[in-house]
Amino acid sequence: MRGRSDVLETAILGLLASSPMHGYELRKRLNLMLGSFRALSYGSLYPCLRGLVERDWIVGAEAEGAVERALASKRARIVYQLTADGKEHLQQLLSSSGPAAWEDESFDVRFALFAQTDAETRLRILEGRRSRLTERLDTVVQSLARTRERMDEYTLELQRHGVEQVEREVRWLDELIDNERGSGRARRTRGDRPAVSTTHAAGDPAPAHNTEKERG
Amino acid sequence: MRGRSDVLETAILGLLASSPMHGYELRKRLNLMLGSFRALSYGSLYPCLRGLVERDWIVGAEAEGAVERALASKRARIVYQLTADGKEHLQQLLSSSGPAAWEDESFDVRFALFAQTDAETRLRILEGRRSRLTERLDTVVQSLARTRERMDEYTLELQRHGVEQVEREVRWLDELIDNERGSGRARRTRGDRPAVSTTHAAGDPAPAHNTEKERG
DNA sequence: GTTTTCATGTAACCCGTTACATGATTCA
DNA sequence: TGAATCATGTAACGGGTTACATGAAAAC
Numbered sequence: 235m236r237g238r239s240d241v242l243e244t245a246i247l248g249l250l251a252s253s254p255m256h257g258y259e260l261r262k263r264l265n266l267m268l269g270s271f272r273a274l275s276y277g278s279l280y281p282c283l284r285g286l287v288e289r290d291w292i293v294g295a296e297a298e299g300a301v302e303r304a305l306a307s308k309r310a311r312i313v314y315q316l317t318a319d320g321k322e323h324l325q326q327l328l329s330s331s332g333p334a335a336w337e338d339e340s341f342d343v344r345f346a347l348f349a350q351t352d353a354e355t356r357l358r359i360l361e362g363r364r365s366r367l368t369e370r371l372d373t374v375v376q377s378l379a380r381t382r383e384r385m386d387e388y389t390l391e392l393q394r395h396g397v398e399q400v401e402r403e404v405r406w407l408d409e410l411i412d413n414e415r416g417s418g419r420a421r422r423t424r425g426d427r428p429a430v431s432t433t434h435a436a437g438d439p440a441p442a443h444n445t446e447k448e449r450g
Numbered sequence: 451m452r453g454r455s456d457v458l459e460t461a462i463l464g465l466l467a468s469s470p471m472h473g474y475e476l477r478k479r480l481n482l483m484l485g486s487f488r489a490l491s492y493g494s495l496y497p498c499l500r501g502l503v504e505r506d507w508i509v510g511a512e513a514e515g516a517v518e519r520a521l522a523s524k525r526a527r528i529v530y531q532l533t534a535d536g537k538e539h540l541q542q543l544l545s546s547s548g549p550a551a552w553e554d555e556s557f558d559v560r561f562a563l564f565a566q567t568d569a570e571t572r573l574r575i576l577e578g579r580r581s582r583l584t585e586r587l588d589t590v591v592q593s594l595a596r597t598r599e600r601m602d603e604y605t606l607e608l609q610r611h612g613v614e615q616v617e618r619e620v621r622w623l624d625e626l627i628d629n630e631r632g633s634g635r636a637r638r639t640r641g642d643r644p645a646v647s648t649t650h651a652a653g654d655p656a657p658a659h660n661t662e663k664e665r666g
Numbered sequence: 667g668t669t670t671t672c673a674t675g676t677a678a679c680c681c682g683t684t685a686c687a688t689g690a691t692t693c694a
Numbered sequence: 695t696g697a698a699t700c701a702t703g704t705a706a707c708g709g710g711t712t713a714c715a716t717g718a719a720a721a722c
Contacts, residue, residue: 239681258701266593267605275683280703310690311701348604377482388564389483395622399615406611455709474673491711496675526718527673 240327241339242274242282247316247324248347250292254315257283267346268339283314291320324350331358336366357414364407371400456543457555458490458498463532463540464563466508470531473499483562484555499530507536540566547574552582573630580623583616590616 249255249263257279264274286292295313316324328344328351335344341363348356378393385393465471465479473496480490502508511529532540544560544567551560557579564572594609601609 242681256701257703266597267608273683276701276703277684277705278682284703342608346605346608349602381482386565389562391626392483392558392562399618402615402618410607458709472673473675474671489711492673492675493677493712494710500675 238285239278239282240334241343242278243286244324244327244340244347245343246279246282246286247291247320247327248343248350250314250316251321251324251350254295254313256311256313258311260314268342286320287314289319290317291323292316329355331355331362333362333366335359336362353414357411360407360411360414364404364411367400367404367407371397371404374400454501455494455498456550457559458494459502460540460543460556460563461559462495462498462502463507463536463543464559464566466530466532467537467540467566470511470529472527472529474527476530484558502536503530505535506533507539508532545571547571547578549578549582551575552578569630573627576623576627576630580620580627583620583623587613587616587620 245264245267246260249260249267255263257276260283261274261276261279264279268274283292287294292314295315328347334340336359341359344359374393374397378397382390382393461480461483462476465476465483471479473492476499477490477492477495480495481488484490499508503510508530511531544563550556552575557575560575590609590613594613598606598609
């Protein structure tokens with residue numbers, strides 16, 4: 235069984251759900267989707283597509299024998315689309331909001347495909363992601379408190395900056411959660427939300443980011 | 451030739467330069483160092499250490515036959531330290547400020563080891579990193595301008611947030627560059643620096659982040 | 667006395683990239 | 695007509711993780 239990875243598979247299925255596409259196009263869209271900051275190579279894309287076909291989640295368009303010509307290397311574009319099974323599987327992937335969905339890449343993909351899920355799932359994932367991040371912050375801030383005196387200024391500055399970026403991510407999630415709770419209507423424009431308390435600059439007393447916002 | 455990776459090797463050599471250490475401790479320090487947000491496994495650490503020994507850049511302390519006992523699995527801790535060759539090689543690694551040093555992980559490691567280099571090298575690396583990031587921003591903002599109307603609100607929001615994080619990184623670098631130019635003394639405390647112009651919110655006209663600050 | 671943490675290491679696997687091979691179509 | 699881009703694919707390699715094996719010392 236070759237070339238499996240939940241995140242890539244989810245991404246592909248999610249994109250194909252919006253509109254059928256061939257591999258080359260898929261790759262461009264994929265690169266745009268994932269924060270745009272990574273490049274995905276054909277070396278992982280095409281094997282993954284094949285795997286999806288084997289499991290009957292997608293099919294390559296047989297229209298005018300495109301597949302056959304392509305395999306015989308008289309290159310015609312193969313347009314892939316979801317099967318019924320594929321749609322079902324995608325829905326399952328998108329609504330599974332377990333720990334696997336909180337991780338960086340998985341979360342990004344899930345988020346980019348939010349339009350294809352319901353509000354509850356979105357909220358669950360956002361909150362899970364949030365607690366995943368604050369968990370991280372706690373670990374870092376703690377170990378930082380224990381070892382900061384042994385670190386030189388640059389290492390320390392790197393830590394501080396890292397923490398700040400994650401805190402920023404948490405505030406972003408808070409805005410999104412607010413909007414999602416406000417259920418679509420009366421959506422806020424960014425910026426009019428009072429800044430969250432997270433600005434303790436990696437200090438020793440460390441307000442111990444509460445891992446869960448009280449759930450409404 | 452097994453287990454090679456510039457970034458891991460640099461990190462290990464850099465840490466050992468401060469003080470000799472055994473693998474277990476090294477791993478903890480390593481995890482702290484790299485933005486703290488990644489875990490490094492023994493499965494990559496120990497093979498890498500062996501590789502470094504083979505190339506005579508580090509030695510395991512022979513004090514009271516520690517190595518022999520360890521290999522005979524009567525586990526004694528092996529304390530590694532840099533050789534003269536190792537120190538030389540490390541200096542070479544740290545002062546090479548080419549494109550390889552601008553990438554995310556490489557940069558983080560280089561930065562964490564800044565205390566072991568001179569001011570010019572630090573400046574070169576910071577500026578290289580900066581131009582690497584603005585380059586990325588340009589690419590993203592451009593392709594965003596071309597495809598934004600085809601994206602749903604979530605995908606768009608993900609893009610926007612990604613761009614914002616990178617812009618923040620650029621401002622951080624600007625502060626560091628300023629400080630570095632101020633050559634150590636009169637170091638600013640963060641915050642009293644006028645915010646940089648980067649707040650164009652991924653729009654179409656896109657002020658085209660100039661890839662190089664004029665070098666003074 | 668048993669659990670945790672310290673401590674070293676290997677083998678199997680995973681998921682990705684690079685470099686290559688191949689060729690059609692579009693545009694200057 | 696020649697370069698760029700579209701388009702599909704594979705083989706070799708790379709650099710990491712997980713899970714395992716092994717055992718000492720410390721903490722409770």
